[in-house]
Amino acid sequence: MSFDRVANCYHWMEKIVFRTDLEKVRNFHLSLVRDAESILLLGDGDGRFLKKISEIGTDAQIVSVDSSSEMIRLSQSRAHNTELHVIHVCQNFQDFEFSENFRPDLIFAHFFLDCFTENEVIFIVNRLSKSSLKSTKLVISDFFLPEKGSVSGIYRRILTYVMIRFFRLFCRISAKKLPNIPKIMRSTGWTCTAHKNLRDGFINSWVWELEGYSKRP
Numbered sequence: 001m002s003f004d005r006v007a008n009c010y011h012w013m014e015k016i017v018f019r020t021d022l023e024k025v026r027n028f029h030l031s032l033v034r035d036a037e038s039i040l041l042l043g044d045g046d047g048r049f050l051k052k053i054s055e056i057g058t059d060a061q062i063v064s065v066d067s068s069s070e071m072i073r074l075s076q077s078r079a080h081n082t083e084l085h086v087i088h089v090c091q092n093f094q095d096f097e098f099s100e101n102f103r104p105d106l107i108f109a110h111f112f113l114d115c116f117t118e119n120e121v122i123f124i125v126n127r128l129s130k131s132s133l134k135s136t137k138l139v140i141s142d143f144f145l146p147e148k149g150s151v152s153g154i155y156r157r158i159l160t161y162v163m164i165r166f167f168r169l170f171c172r173i174s175a176k177k178l179p180n181i182p183k184i185m186r187s188t189g190w191t192c193t194a195h196k197n198l199r200d201g202f203i204n205s206w207v208w209e210l211e212g213y214s215k216r217p
């Protein structure tokens with residue numbers, strides 16, 4: 001899988017289809033960076049979110065893992081001249097080795113898990129569980145198809161189908177349908193402690209904490 005072919009136009013494709021909605025959803029829980037010491041960004045893409053982090057300001061150690069060298073290049077150029085302590089790693093997250101001294105207390109995965117099959121998402125989430133602290137917060141932004149039947153629901157199903165086909169064709173993603181993220185998260189031992197959404201639950205940002213450790217809202 002590689003997003004190299006779409007990296008330069010990804011920003012514009014997103015704007016045409018979703019206007020500013022994905023941007024808004026990515027930033028819903030941005031303020032969490034203020035309390036973080038170690039931040040892991042998964043499949044963060046072209047660095048627009050990293051730039052937002054720099055606007056808030058943080059001394060945290062940031063590790064950004066993305067398998068696309070072109071996305072990494074764009075992200076590095078956006079992070080250039082910021083005060084951030086960021087290490088870019090161009091690698092499949094499935095092969096990424098957590099170092100002893102990097103245990104993230106905040107993880108962001110924006111529109112990343114929808115690239116994978118449900119079994120792959122379970123594998124990724126289990127890896128995160130093993131490397132997380134008791135206090136780690138995992139912020140996931142992603143699509144969800146709540147209701148069947150309504151006109152907007154039908155439109156969203158068609159849009160989702162077209163997006164997945166597009167990314168399968170151009171980026172070779174393995175997903176054939178949207179993974180059911182809330183279901184997977186609960187089944188792997190995570191509890192949702194905050195949730196905001198747009199478009200009636202189609203575009204979401206959830207905050208997850210390991211079950212038993214979270215303070216419920």
Ligand SMILES: C[S@@+](CC[C@H](N)C(=O)[O-])C[C@H]1O[C@@H](n2cnc3c(N)ncnc32)[C@H](O)[C@@H]1O
Nearest residue numbers: 003043044045066067068071091092093110111
């Ligand atoms: C749909 S894009 C989302 C980009 C960005 N997070 C956003 O919100 O716009 C998915 C990103 O995940 C990266 N990616 C896909 N598979 C990956 C993998 N196995 N390991 C690391 N990054 C991956 C892609 O290169 C791409 O940057």
